[in-house]
Amino acid sequence: MARDVQITFDCADPAALAAFWAEALGYRLQDPPGAFESWEQALEALGVPPEHRNDASAVVDPGGSGPRLFFQRVPEGKQAKNRVHLDVRAAPGLEGDARMTALEAEAERLASHGATRLRRHEPAPPLDAGHIIMADPEGNEFCLD
Structure with a gap:
């Protein structure tokens, strides 16, 4: 079930x-x-x-x-890297430059709401389409995927 x-x-x-x-x-x-x-x-x-x-x-x-x-x-602050994180599907169906452009636009939008950009991973076909790692306003990591 x-x-x-x-x-x-x-x-x-x-x-x-x-x-x-x-x-x-x-x-x-x-x-x-x-x-x-x-x-x-x-x-x-x-x-x-x-x-x-x-x-x-x-x-x-x-x-x-x-x-x-x-x-x-909770009383304690974040102390280490997340072991689980959310992947925010911000560029479904897009590939290459179009995908990364869409991810960059979403990264900028979320930064204007308090997120922090951590790093960008360039596409490495065939298995990695590229993504951007971000942190929410309290430091929890998530990916724009």
Whole structure:
């Protein structure tokens, strides 16, 4: 039986990191529970103290096919290279210069939202079509592929 998957990020600022990944993936902030019109209204009604209202956040695929991304505040910062990372498919079906141009454009767009460009890997056919390694605003590596 296939299972749904959620991807969880440990981070310092769940709201900010959720906003970055929503922008990067075309996702949206998960709706608040029940009949609440906003998360602030829901958290107030649930009795969550103001200092804990940014302890978690989540973004979802508006089409419902991609995994939910969950962001949880942790006290420690990132300390080493990720062992698992996301590949953001930013140039599907493109090859060569057209592919790398599309990846460069996406790298610039995401940098304007707080990402950091780490390095570019040139195409090396037949197995490597080329990609750009980036880091999100909290240093988590991901690839533009």
